[in-house]
Amino acid sequence: MLEVSGLTVEYAATGNAGGGNPVRAVDDVSLDVKPGEFVGIVGESGCGKSTLLFAIARLLSPPAVVTAGSVTFRGENLVSMTERRLNAIRWQNLSVVMQSAMNALNPVMSVGAQFADALRAHGTSSRKAVAARSAEVLRLVGIDAVHLGSYPHQLSGGMRQRAMIAMALLFTPDLVIMDEPTSALDVVAQRSLMTQIKELQRELGFAVIFVTHDMSLVSHYSDRLVVMYAGQVAEAGLTRRIFDRPLHPYSRGLLEAFPSIRGAKVHLSGIPGAPPDLSVIQNGCRFSPRCPAKLPACETTAPALLDREGTSVRCLLYDPAPAPATAASLSLTRPRQSRRRRND
Amino acid sequence: MKRTLWRALARSPKATAGAILLAVFIVLALFPGLFARDNPTAEAYPRNLGPSAAHLFGTTGLGQDVFAQAVYGTRQVLEIAFGAGLASTLIAALIGVAAAYLGGFWDGALSLFTDVVLVIPLFPLLIVIAAYVHNSGTGVLIAVLTFTGWSYTARQLRSQALSVRSRDFLAAARVRGERAAYIIAVEILPTMISLLVAAFLTNALYDVLFASSLQFIGLGDPNSVSWGTMLYWAENNEALQAGYYLQAIVPGAAIALLGAAFALLNYAFDEIGNPALRPVRAPRAGRRLASLRTRRPVNA
C-alpha cells in the first residue's frame, strides 16, 4: 500500500555548518507497508527517522528537500503530487499523529472545535454529522464525549495523546503515521495507549508507521521493524526475528542497552561514542567508529543493503567478500561496481 | 559566538545597509568640520538661497547654510538617540527582569509602577515637562525621554524573562547558591541580548522622532543646532509655503534616513536572533524532479 523507494532528503547547505555540504538526513531509504501492518522505525536521535516520516507525509519545509526517490501511496507518487491532490488524500487516507499533543493541538480551540475543523475541511458540513462523528471517534479511544468542549490544557497527558489519535482516525484512513506519540507519557499510560492503538488497528484495519527511539516499546506491537542509523537503514525485517537474532552490530547494541526487570542482573555497556556528524562526508560504514565487530574494510567500503534470509542488513560482516583478507595483508576489498554505494 | 555575529551581520543585506548608514551619521557627528566648511549658526549669507555649488542645500531664512546645519545637527540628534535609548533600555531591563525573577510582591509592585508610567499619555507629558524646563538643553531632553520611554520595553522584557525563568539552568543556579542579583545580571540578561538590542534600536528610533517633534513645536532650545530646530525655523519661516523646500526637506530626510538605519539594523538583529525569520531560498524545482530514481524496494 505504501512503497518508499530510494528516498533521500537533504538539508540545503546553511553555509555555517560543515563547510557548505548539504546534510543528507535520509539516505536512500526504502521500505514498504502492507495494509493493516504495524511497522516500527527505530533509531537514536538524529538518525533521520523523524525526517523520513515528514518526507513521507510531505510535511517537510525548507531547507529540507527530497532530492531523490519516490513515495508511492496507493499507486500515486506523493513526492511529485500537487497540493490539491495532497489535500484530498491528507487525513482521508493518510493521517499523522505528532510527538507532543501540547504542541500539535491548538491551545486556544476546544478539542471539539478542532475536530469540527478537520471534518468540515473534508466535506462534512451538517452540525449533527460533525458532532456525531466527533463523539464516535472519542468513544473509540476511550474518552467521554463530554470532553469535546475541553481545551487541551484541561486534559491529562494521556488523554491528549488519545485525542490526537482520535483526530487522526476521523476518516478511518488507510495509514496512520505516528512520531513518538508516547514519549511524554509514563509507563502505565504508555502501555495503555499502545494496546489501544493495537486494538483500533484490529478493529478498523489501518496500517501504522510508528517512529520511536525506544526499541522495547515496539517489541510487542510491531509486525516489522526498521532500524535506522545515520540516515540509512541498518537492518529491517520481522520484529520477532530481529529481537531473537539481531544481525547488525548496531541492533545488537541497541537490544543490549536495555536493563531488564526480570532475570539476572548483568552489567551493560551500551554503545560507546556518538552518531556521526552528517555534514561531514563519510567513507566506509557509518557505524564503524563505534562498532565492536569492526573489520579493517569497514573504514573504506560502505556496505550495501543485503538480504539475509528475509532480513535486510547493511553490514560487511554478511557480505560475501570477494577476496578474504589474509591475516597479514590489510588490502582493501575489490570494489563491487554493481552494488557499491557512493562513498558519502 | 561573536564571530558568528559579525558573519551574520555581513551576510544580511539589511544589516549591511543599516550599519553603513548609521556609520555615516556617526562619522558626520564626530567630525562635522571635515564635511561642512561653514559655521552653522553664522547668519552670514543672503537669505533663502536655492542650492548651488557654494551652498549645497541653500540657506535658511536667517542666512545660515543648510548643509552645515544638517551636518552639525547630527551630533545632538545622535546624543539624544544613543543617550536616551541606552538609558531607557537599561532601566527597562533592570526593572522588567527583576520583576519577573523576584515574583510575588515585588513583581506586583514593580509591574504596577510600570503600568502607571506606561499609561501616562506620552506626548502631552513631554509637552508639559518641556514647557517647564524649556531652553535647558539636551540633557533634560534625554532625561525626559528616558523617563517616559522605559515602561513599554520593561513590559516586553518582563514577559521574556518570565518565559526564561522556568528553564532549568536558572533553577540550577539557584540551587547552586547564587544570589538573586547575580542571577538577574549574569544568567538571565545574556539570554535576552537580541531582545535588548532590538529594544535599544526601537527606543533610539522613537527618541529621535520625539525629540525632533518637540523641537519642531518649539519646546527645545531654538538656538541649538539640530534637525528638529531646523524644522522649527523652517516652519517659522513659512518655508514650504514660500517655496524654499530644501529648508524643510533636508532635516526631514535626515531624520527619515537615521530612522531607517535603526529600523534596518532592527530587522537584521531579529533575523540573527530568530533563524526562523531568515529568508530561505529553496533549491530549484527542476533539479529535484530530474533526479528522481526508482529502485526495487527491499522486501523484508
Next chain:
Amino acid sequence: MTELLRADHLTRHFKIGGRLAGGTLHAVDDVSFAIGEREIVALAGESGSGKSTVARLLARVYPPTSGTVTYFDESGTGKPLSALRSRRDALRYSAQVPMVFQDPFSSLHPVFRASHGVLRALKLHRPELSAAERRAEAARAFDVVGLGAGMLDRYPHELSGGQRQRVGFAQALATRPRLILADEPVSMLDTSIRIGLLNLMAKLRDDEGVSILYITHDIASARYVADRLIVMYAGQIAETGPVEDVLAAPRHPYTQLLLSAVPDPKAPPPSLEAMAAAAGERGEPPKVIDPRPGCRFQPRCPVATDLCATVTPELLPLGSGEAACHVAQSDVEVKAFS
C-alpha cells in the same frame, strides 16, 4: 547504615486556583524515608506522584508545609534544614547536596561555555582555590564523568544530550558532595545512551563514595543502578525496600501494576486477553486536591476493600521493607496485576 539525610512526615501543599474557587494541591503527604552513605536510593513513581516535589524540598527550593528534613554532616550531628539560616550554612548544604536536572537542553546556560557551571560552583563553595586550581578541579570533575578536558571550552549546543547530562553531574561533583539529588537525569535521553549515565552513577557511588537519590519513572533503570527502592503514588509512599526484594515480590498493588506495564523485549508478546485487560487500565494517577481520607489508589485497585475507601493506610514494615496497603498488611498475598 550511617544516615546522611532523613525525611520525617514531609508534607508540601500548594494553593491553586483563585481566591474564590481555590483548593489545596497535596503534592507530598506524610513522606518519611532515610538515605545512607554510599547507596543509591531510587524514588520511583509516575508524573504527579510527588517525586520531583520531594527532590525540590530536599534541595531547599521551597520549605515544606510541615515535617522536617534532617541532614547529618561529617561529624554525625544532625540539623534540620530549617535551621540552616545563615548564608554560610546554606552554601555548605548546597555544596554537599547538589542537584542534577532532567532536561539536558535547558539545564546548561546556552550563552556560556560548558565549564561555566562548574567554575561558578567552585568559586562559590571553595573560595580558597585560585583560578588555576579551579580550572584543574573542573578538569578533574569532567574527567571523572567521562568527558575530556577539551569539552570544558565547548558550548552547550555543541554537545549531545548525553554529554550535557554528564556536565550536569560534573557540576554536582565539583563541590565534593555527599549526596546527589538526580531528578530524572536520563528520562530525556535516548534509551541507548541511558546505560552510560547509569553506569556513571554506579561508579560515583563505588569510586567517589557519593550517595545518590535517583528519581525516575523507569523501574528497569531503577533496578539496574539502585540499592533501595521507594515507590510513590499520589504524594504518598506506597512501598519501600531493597530493590531486588521489592521487584521479586511486590506487595503493594500499585507496584505490581508498574511492574506489569514495563515493556520487556525479551519476554514473549502478551496474549490478546492480557492486552484487553491492560487496555482497561487508563494509567491516570489522580491530581490530589483536597483529598478525603482513604487509600488514594483505591479507585484503580482490583483488590480494594471497604476499609481502603475510608481509612488511609499507614506505611508499616512488611518483610524486608515497608508497604502502605491494608490488604498487604493483613497478611493476604496480593496478586492484583500480573
